Amino acid sequence: xxxxxxxxxxxxxxxxxxxxxxxxxxxxxxxxxxxxxxxxxxxxxxxxxxxxxxxxxxxxxxxxxxxxxxxxxxxxxxxxxxxxxxxxxxxxxxxxxxxxxxxxxxxxxxxxxxxxxxxxxxxxxxxxxxxxxxxxxxxxxxxxxxxxxxxxxxxxxxxxxxxxxxxxxxxxxxxxxxxxxxxxxxxxxxxxxxxxxxxxxxxxxxxxxxxxxxxxxxxxxxxxxxxxxxxxxxxxxxxxxxxxxxxxxxxxxxxxxxxxxxxxxxxxxxxxxxxxxxxxxxxxxxxxxxxxxxxxxxxxxxxxxxxxxxxxxxxxxxxxxxxxxxxxxxxxxxxxxxxxxxxxxxxxxxxxxxxxxxxxxxxxxxxxxxxxxxxxxxxxxxxxxxxxxxxxxxxxxxxxxxxxxxxxxxxxxxxxxxxxxxxxxxxxxxxxxxxxxxxxxxxxxxxxxxxxxxxxxxxxxxxxxxxxxxxxxxxxxxxxxxxxxxxxxxxxxxxxxxxxxxxxxxxxxxxxxxxxxxxxxxxxxxxxxxxxxxxxxxxxxxxxxxxxxxxxxxxxxxxxxxxxxxxxxxxxxxxxxxxxxxxxxxxxxxxxxxxxxxxxxxxxxxxxxxxxxxxxxxxxxxxxxxxxxxxxxxxxxxxxxxxxxxxxxxxxxxxxxxx
Amino acid sequence: xxxxxxxxxxxxxxxxxxxxxxxxxxxxxxxxxxxxxxxxxxxxxxxxxxxxxxxxxxxxxxxxxxxxxxxxxxxxxxxxxxxxxxxxxxxxxxxxxxx
Numbered sequence: 001x002x003x004x005x006x007x008x009x010x011x012x013x014x015x016x017x018x019x020x021x022x023x024x025x026x027x028x029x030x031x032x033x034x035x036x037x038x039x040x041x042x043x044x045x046x047x048x049x050x051x052x053x054x055x056x057x058x059x060x061x062x063x064x065x066x067x068x069x070x071x072x073x074x075x076x077x078x079x080x081x082x083x084x085x086x087x088x089x090x091x092x093x094x095x096x097x098x099x100x101x102x103x104x105x106x107x108x109x110x111x112x113x114x115x116x117x118x119x120x121x122x123x124x125x126x127x128x129x130x131x132x133x134x135x136x137x138x139x140x141x142x143x144x145x146x147x148x149x150x151x152x153x154x155x156x157x158x159x160x161x162x163x164x165x166x167x168x169x170x171x172x173x174x175x176x177x178x179x180x181x182x183x184x185x186x187x188x189x190x191x192x193x194x195x196x197x198x199x200x201x202x203x204x205x206x207x208x209x210x211x212x213x214x215x216x217x218x219x220x221x222x223x224x225x226x227x228x229x230x231x232x233x234x235x236x237x238x239x240x241x242x243x244x245x246x247x248x249x250x251x252x253x254x255x256x257x258x259x260x261x262x263x264x265x266x267x268x269x270x271x272x273x274x275x276x277x278x279x280x281x282x283x284x285x286x287x288x289x290x291x292x293x294x295x296x297x298x299x300x301x302x303x304x305x306x307x308x309x310x311x312x313x314x315x316x317x318x319x320x321x322x323x324x325x326x327x328x329x330x331x332x333x334x335x336x337x338x339x340x341x342x343x344x345x346x347x348x349x350x351x352x353x354x355x356x357x358x359x360x361x362x363x364x365x366x367x368x369x370x371x372x373x374x375x376x377x378x379x380x381x382x383x384x385x386x387x388x389x390x391x392x393x394x395x396x397x398x399x400x401x402x403x404x405x406x407x408x409x410x411x412x413x414x415x416x417x418x419x420x421x422x423x424x425x426x427x428x429x430x431x432x433x434x435x436x437x438x439x440x441x442x443x444x445x446x447x448x449x450x451x452x453x454x455x456x457x458x459x460x461x462x463x464x465x466x467x468x469x470x471x472x473x474x475x476x477x478x479x480x481x482x483x484x485x486x487x488x489x490x491x492x493x494x495x496x497x498x499x500x501x502x503x504x505x506x507x508x509x510x511x512x513x514x515x516x517x518x519x520x521x522x523x524x525x526x527x528x529x530x531x532x533x534x535x536x537x538x539x540x541x542x543x544x545x546x547x548x549x550x551x552x553x554x555x556x557x558x559x560x561x562x563x564x565x566x567x568x569x570x571x572x573x574x575x576x577x578x579x580x581x582x583x584x585x586x587x588x589x590x591x592x593x594x595x596x597x598x599x600x601x602x603x604x605x606x607x608x609x610x611x612x613x614x615x616x617x618x619x620x621x622x623x624x625x626x627x628x629x630x631x632x633x634x635x636x637x638x639x640x641x642x643x644x645x646x647x648x649x650x651x652x653x654x655x656x657x658x659x
Numbered sequence: 660x661x662x663x664x665x666x667x668x669x670x671x672x673x674x675x676x677x678x679x680x681x682x683x684x685x686x687x688x689x690x691x692x693x694x695x696x697x698x699x700x701x702x703x704x705x706x707x708x709x710x711x712x713x714x715x716x717x718x719x720x721x722x723x724x725x726x727x728x729x730x731x732x733x734x735x736x737x738x739x740x741x742x743x744x745x746x747x748x749x750x751x752x753x754x755x756x757x758x
Contacts, residue, residue, distance in 0.1 A: 631758035634758040635754060636754035637754055
């Protein structure tokens with residue numbers, strides 16, 4: 001299998017091609033067969049690849065499979081090649097596994113949609129792109145996958161493109177992403193300029209040769225790309241708007257996979273980052289700030305998907321925090337567990353919306369647990385996981401990040417993270433209580449139709465719930481679990497979080513930290529219970545007494561408005577200026593030149609008529625006039641002619657005699 | 660008889676003949692004027708023959724007379740034909756060759 005690793009991305013690619021060409025006309029409502037089969041096979045092959053990799057001794061678990069030399073221009077070489085090592089295998093399993101579950105879920109969720117085939121085409125195309133991204137063995141191929149997932153994100157967010165807000169959201173996502181891509185592209189160029197190659201193995205091997213300054217520049221630019229793709233400050237603004245897309249899209253792309261591309265990329269290039277400590281500090285701070293920032297916004301949102309979107313931004317902040325303090329394995333660990341419970345949360349939200357005929361305002365929900373129990377139970381499991389309550393998955397990964405931050409001396413980062421834990425638990429359970437428990441605030445017409453989702457939607461929920469429960473166990477004991485040893489060939493000592501035994505005296509401290517995390521989580525849940533079950537007037541009263549902060553949070557700190565005023569509108573004005581310049585000046589010049597040509601031809605005609613024709617006519621007239629005058633000699637009278645002879649003779653005689 | 664008298668006679672006859680040829684309207688009179696010119700030339704020739712005691716002049720005059728005779732024959736034939744066609748002897752009316 002390992003040498004045929006290319007099948008894993010190419011199968012969904014083939015699926016996308018078939019569905020794209022023949023789907024809308026011929027395959028239509030059977031599209032899911034092709035899409036799910038291709039991705040299902042990819043998942044199976046990923047599992048096989050995983051086991052095959054395990055057969056190899058740990059030190060040799062890194063292969064490159066090169067299909068062919070794609071570009072070779074002078075010194076610049078890029079191959080179509082795939083890199084298989086523990087990190088890529090973990091990503092493969094997450095992408096294909098969670099992706100496959102979401103494909104199954106979509107069969108139910110997108111049932112009856114007009115663009116059914118189109119949806120699965122894009123989903124498969126996305127899977128293809130993401131798999132290329134995680135398997136690439138050089139920066140250019142990774143960038144191809146990187147851009148392609150951005151494209152698929154645009155296509156899928158704007159899936160219901162007839163809706164104005166959806167098409168605008170798609171554009172916004174793509175444009176904001178582009179800013180990040182700009183940084184990433186510059187980084188790749190700088191890498192080539194510095195190392196003369198863009199192949200991962202070569203660049204990482206020669207990384208220490210470059211100066212810290214250059215490496216810092218490269219890593220900052222790479223991080224800029226990651227900010228765009230993984231929605232960190234200041235390029236996160238597209239993610240909440242991306243909720244305009246269908247819920248399976250939100251689950252797959254904006255929770256489990258595409259947004260994790262930035263994390264993966266930094267993990268993959270960690271050697272460069274570990275040589276640029278400034279960038280790492282920056283990453284940690286931005287990650288922590290984003291985590292807290294997004295969590296505060298989520299506290300007061302009323303749209304079920306927006307809450308989850310900000311939650312995603314916040315959790316991505318955690319992953320960046322981990323990377324920033326050098327705990328790369330912890331970051332990937334949280335990526336994995338987050339994929340499980342965030343996908344579950346989104347799919348669950350989709351299930352709720354399905355039950356309520358599309359409602360997404362949590363103020364119009366409530367008491368749904370008895371009507372849609374399967375959705376409710378799985379959702380609550382996910383909420384417990386994300387709140388970081390052991391023994392569910394979220395606790396292990398989140399706690400490891402917090403411990404790494406604290407232990408590496410970044411106390412501020414730890415503090416921000418800990419505060420976010422409290423908020424995360426609070427807003428998640430605010431969501432849970434508002435939606436599933438308490439009094440029903442559902443509008444009556446909608447309430448009549450409440451029904452549990454079909455099994456094609458609930459089975460993926462249950463599988464993800466199961467994974468959310470046991471998913472963390474691979475990371476036990478913290479910092480030294482199976483997950484860590486599996487990834488150690490990739491990250492070396494950077495991955496292994498300094499834990500318990502290695503730093504003696506840390507044992508007790510680590511348990512205390514764990515206890516604090518759990519306490520914060522439980523406190524968050526408790527406060528949510530207080531606010532939304534015990535004492536439902538509390539939120540309203542608090543909002544009124546803290547009216548200004550409430551307004552700021554509800555309006556997401558007015559960031560979008562700020563961007564609009566400072567970037568978007570000036571940009572549009574600039575574009576309009578150039579448009580007018582083009583129309584008035586450029587077109588003016590072109591039209592002017594044509595007018596000049598017309599005028600010149602007019603003058604030419606004038607000259608031609610007047611002078612040339614005139615001259616010709618005058619010559620003719622002249623000759624005619626001359627002829628008119630001369631012909632008068634021809635009188636026809638012989639005697640006249642004789643006279644001329646006589647005159648001539650007389651003249652000659654005169655001349656002759658006078659000589 | 661002094662030569663100058665004879666030459667003068669020849670010149671006068673020549674001039675009369677020329678002017679008559681140019682001025683007169685009757686075709687036949689024009690022809691007669693031409694004869695006059697030719698005869699004036701004859702007199703001139705004979706005079707110079709007498710003057711230089713040479714026969715050349717007289718012989719040339721004989722040639723002139725011969726040619727004149729032939730020419731008159733032809734000329735009259737043309738004139739007769741012309742007059743018959745135009746039914747007039749007025750030279751001013753014979754301007755078909757006018758432009």
